[in-house]
Amino acid sequence: MAFVDHKGQFIACIALSAVLTMDMGYTMTQVHFANPLxxxxWRVSRHPIRCGLSLTIPNYGIAYFEQYAAKPPHFILRTWDEVQRFLPAKIIVKTPIWKAEKPPILVGQFIVKPGEYGVFLRRDGALKLLTFLSQGYEPNFTYRAETGFNTMVSLSPVGFQKPYSRYQECIGNLLPFGYEQVRESIFHYKEDGRELSDEDKEQLRRIARYVNADAQIKEIRVVGYADANGRKGYNNAISEERARIVQKYLLKLGIPKEQLSVTWVGELYPIARNDTDAGRAANRRVVITLIKR
Incomplete structure (x- = not known):
């Protein structure tokens, strides 16, 4: 049951349920954490690179489903009081009250781990929980806490449908690529080449879209390089041209000039030998790196 003060304000939502008999010969109360009516x-957070669906569980913590651009979804059950050791646990699902009463379903077993994110379920587990909730089922996480209490944490299906629909819409609008796909890009050039290929331009468009969506990107670093097949002055000049052309294209795509750091180093810092065609081709390059705050 929930406890309220004289003004009717919510104080705690720990429900003390049936008394269980423990092996040690005395009784122990089960502690039930749930979101009261x-x-x-459920709340939704929507962004081009991240979608979240969360439920705050009073006196326990927060449960949330999360998916980042170009990555599979996952589920996290985070408790305010981190556990200090590994605890065996189960996920048990209760049928909706409007369906014929059936025994609870054991969905799976897992381990509550020490640290901030005690319960972490990958794609299959997260999708399974979402499906149960969308059908009105109530998932319950049960384990024996370090204090000895039998603990149950419930995810309420009440009011789940509308937030879930908005969450699905968000997932449908996530960028089709993530940070790892744009974190570092390397463009290569033919001998004396400086122009961007169609593939290079497409990658720069991806970079611009990602930077516009992720406020954590503080800088786009562009560095031009050359091979050693020529005079040092020429190599320095062509490495500058390569870097400047990339800069110009990013500015055209709407990237602020102050967010760009553009340098060139000529034939310095080769990544391959300059005495072979393949080595020189590898050294003729521009490297674009996204730097986070």
Missing amino acids: GAKG
């Missing part, structure tokens, strides 16, 4: 329910 009338409290704020």
Whole structure:
């Protein structure tokens, strides 16, 4: 049951349920953490690179589904009081009250781990929980806490449908690529080449889209390089041209000039030998790196 003060304000939502008999010969109460009726329910956070669907569980922590651009979804159950050791646990699902009463379903077993994110379920587990919730089922996480209490944490299906629909819409609008696909890009050139290929331009468009979506990107670093097949002055000049052309294209795509750091080093810092065609081809390059805050 929930406890309220004289003003009717919510104080705690620990429900003390049936008394269980423990092996040690005395009784221990089961502690039940749940989101009470009338409290704020599921919330959605929407962004081009991240979608989240979360539920705050009073006196326990927060449960949330999360998916980043170009990555699979996952589920996290985070408790305010981190556990200090590994605890065996189960996921048990209860049928909706409007369906014929059936025994609870054991969905799986897992380990509550020490640290901030005690429960972490990857794609299959997260999708399974989302499906149960969308059908009105109530997932419950049960384990024996370090204090000895039998603990149950419930995810309420009440008010889940509308936030879930918005969450699905968000996932449908995620960027089709993530940070790892644009974190570092390397463009290569033919001998004396300086122009961008169609493939290079497409990657620069991806970079611009990602930078516009991720406020954590503080700088786009562009560095031009050359091979050693020529005079040092020429190699320095062509490495500058390569870097400047990349800069110009990013500016055309709307990247602020102050967000760009553009340098060139000529034939310095080769990544391959300059006495072979393949080595020189590898050294003729521009490297674009996204730097986070």
